[in-house]
Amino acid sequence: MTLKLQALTERPETLASGHGLCPGCSESVVVRMVLMALANPAVVSLATGCLEVSSTRFPDTAWKVPVIHSAFENAASTASGIEAAYKALVRKGRMAERPLTFVVFAGDGATYDIGLQWLSGALERRHRFVYVCLNNEGYMNTGIQRSGATLKGTWTTTTPAGAATAGKVDWNKDVTAIVAAHGIPYVAQAAVHHWKDLMTKVRKAEAAAGPSFINVFAPCNRGWRHEPEDTMNVSRLAVESGAWPLYEVIDGAWHMTGSGRKTRPVADYMRAQGRFKHLMTEANAGLLAEIQARIDSEWVRLQKRCASGV
Amino acid sequence: MAPSKMPSTVDLPIEAPPANALAINGGEAVAYALKQIDPEVVAAYPITPQTLIIEKFAEYFANGEVRTEFVTVESEHAALSVCVGAAAAGGRAVTATAGPGLALMFEMLGVASGMRLPIVMHLCTRALSSPINILGDHSDAMAMRETGWVMLAGSSPQEAYDQALIAQVIAEHPDVLLPTANLIDGFSVTHAVERVNVLDDSTVREFVGEYEPGLSLLSADQAVTFGAMDARDSYFEHKRQQVAALERAVHVTAEALDRFAQVSGRRYRLLETYRLEDAAIAIVVMGSLEGQVRAAVDTARERGLRVGALRIRLFRPFPTRLVANALRGTPVIGVLDRAIGFGSPGNPLYSDIAVTMFREPDKPMLKSFVYGLGGRVTTQRVLEQAIQELADTLHVGRITDGQTYLGLHEGTAK
Incomplete structure (x- = not known):
């Protein structure tokens, strides 16, 4: 499982340059790291989203691996079909068995909201694929709207900070835990800035005897209102503040990864982005404190889970 | 009155091979055809009056009579989504549904036809809600009529069986490559027990052949992109190509019916x-x-x-x-x-x-x-x-x- 940078750089390129993702976008970085970490050739199922529209503009494609986009909500079902067809074709002797890894890339909208049922069904059926959620906490492709992954208090175009409400009113939901509740062999949270942690998790996910899921924190500088060059820094601050803990669930056992420590207040992470600007005012001090308290309590809950191992 | 001109390459009458006669309903007839076709993937969700098909097929699956991956999905939308993935991976993919199930699939109907995937659907025609009504009419079929699918309408359990075979041939023809629906009237055909003459397994295998995809996600030597995004410079052209493929399906269907007459002795016309x-x-x-x-x-x-x-x-x-x-x-x-x-x-x-x-x-x-x-x-x-x-x-x-x-x-x- 050891990752050697030298060896990784010798892997063939899987996503060509020239795609249309924004400068500063973390999605292409995640995709390249995921596909680079895999031991096997990949077959990719894409949900509708920034990555898909920016990489498959006919007649061009940025993909150097086989890829399919079907619709927004059903990337897990599409991957189910590919995996099912592969198994049957091999069983019937119509195709030689060969190492292949089926990979899904879907945003948080496609994963937390519109596609949760499709994902859940595929996990229950134990189709073997690596599902990577590119989590930028909102519908960035359609213009920065709130999703089920958006943190309470966040400014988005459908949760503007106004006189009556200060950003998103509801808490985000814990989809990583929901996925883990399916009892699949490997579930993890990772972040774009921590390449070694992410790529190690990808290898574990690929090796798992069943479906696997990695929820990857992937800042969107356009939607989060920070400079393109700050993407990795913002990701690091999210992890250091405990807003995005890194952990994995292996066969039901929870483990922290990385430093396993929370070393900053969430305000440090928020101040680096325009989408939380309104929370830095006196008027919203109470809301900021509420968010900090929630992150603290969630952190404690996660620590307990990891300590108990289940 | 001018006589109707049907494309035909066969001279009638045709000597029928020995037939196996079964007393089965339309749903079981389709399931029997699916057993013989032995597709790579069958993905379906239970809905009346289609359940007869998937329950019977589940028996075949449980008894090891098919080599199919039987994907028991969580919704009809997922059923057709699984078929899209399977067909793009080069597998023969089949689903079956009815009424509200078809309505839930609606988004994927256009995805399947636009991506030119030869999926076959057995549509047990049923009324659309509301009011909820589980019985037969053509509201569902009519709702899909402009989604780019080839649609064949049968009138009996025998035709439900025969068209299940014929649909594969039309869908997978290289001049067509379009999803194809076999319309089976809910209850009046799905649940009607009649004599159905089934073909020998070997005859079916020969008739439907093997699906040889031109492009596949699983081809080892090319990285294909399926479902690319079109902008205003290419979408219109792709839709025009779909029209041409559908137009070709008229002749391809006539040919498939001719060939079917030769192997079955049952002569159907458009x-x-x-x-x-x-x-x-x-x-x-x-x-x-x-x-x-x-x-x-x-x-x-x-x-x-x-x-x-x-x-x-x-x-x-x-x-x-x-x-x-x-x-x-x-x-x-x-x-x-x-x-x-x-x-x-x-x-x-x-x-x-x-x-x-x-x-x-x-x-x-x-x-x-x-x-x-x-x-x-x-x-x-x-x-x-x-x-x-x-x-x-x-x-x-x-x-x-x-x-x-x-x-x-x-x-x-x-």
Whole structure:
């Protein structure tokens, strides 16, 4: 499982340059790291989203691996079909068995909201694929709207900070835990800035005897209102503040990864982005404190889970 | 009246091979065909009246009689989504649904046809909600008629079986590569036990062959992108190519029916005509009412009325030229729709016939009938009333009333 940078750089390129993702976008970085970490050739199922529209503009494609986009909500079902067809074709002797890894890339909208049922069904059926959620906490492709992954208090175009409400009113939901509740062999949270942690998790996910899921924190500088060059820094601050803990669930056992420590207040992470600007005012001090308290309590809950191992 | 010209490469009659006769319902007949086809992937979700198909297929699966991956999905949308993935991976992919299940699939209907994936769907036609009604009509089929699928409508368990085989051949033909639906009337065919002559496994295997995809996600030597994004410089062209593929499906279907006649002894045509040659009145119908319509035609003929019937088998692509040939010179045409085109100038099948006959120099008098919604039984008496209306129209020489609802309880139109 050891990752050697030298060896990784010798892997063939899987996503060509020239795609249309924004400068500063973390999605292409995640995709390249995921596909680079895999031991096997990949077959990719894409949900509708920034990555898909920016990489498959006919007649061009940025993909150097086989890829399919079907619709927004059903990337897990599409991957189910590919995996099912592969198994049957091999069983019937119509195709030689060969190492292949089926990979899904879907945003948080496609994963937390519109596609949760499709994902859940595929996990229950134990189709073997690596599902990577590119989590930028909102519908960035359609213009920065709130999703089920958006943190309470966040400014988005459908949760503007106004006189009556200060950003998103509801808490985000814990989809990583929901996925883990399916009892699949490997579930993890990772972040774009921590390449070694992410790529190690990808290898574990690929090796798992069943479906696997990695929820990857992937800042969107356009939607989060920070400079393109700050993407990795913002990701690091999210992890250091405990807003995005890194952990994995292996066969039901929870483990922290990385430093396993929370070393900053969430305000440090928020101040680096325009989408939380309104929370830095006196008027919203109470809301900021509420968010900090929630992150603290969630952190404690996660620590307990990891300590108990289940 | 000009004779209808059907593309045919076979001289009839055909010597039938020994047949195995089973007493099974339409749903089981489709399941039996699926067992013989042994597709790589079957993905389906239970819904009445389709469940007969997947329950029977599940038995075959459980008994190891198929090598299929049977994907028991969590919704119909997922069923067709799984089929899209499987077909793009080069597998033969089949699903089955009905009414509301088809409605839930709707988004994927266009994805499947736009991506040119030869998925086969067995649609057990059912009413759409609301009010919820599990029984048969064509509301679901009519809702999918402009989604780019080839659509074949059968009228019996035997045809449900035969078309399950034929549909594979049409869908996978390299000139077509389009998803294809086998329409099976809910309950009146799905649940009707009849004698079904099934073919030998080897005959089926030879007839349907193996699906050889031109492009596949699983091909080891090329990285294909399926489902790319089109902007304004290419979307229009891709849609035009879809039109061309559908147009080619007319000839491909005729060829498939010819080849099927050779292997089965059962001769089907894109349109089935009955006593139409000298008819002054034609009844156009689709689906399982055909048998009753033929009986009503016979009764009317005994009364001296020159009535004939035309049944549409290939509904999409609509074989316009053949329909015009078949109906040319018939002064009065009654079209039976088992669905309502809410707010439209005409109900679906009626509109197709109206457009078809509009191009004719001698325009017929057209009448529109709606029947059998939500499983309403259409009696012979009601059909005879319809024929009488058409006879009155012929006699008067003009259309007296626009729309008739056959078998509707009186006093409901408020």
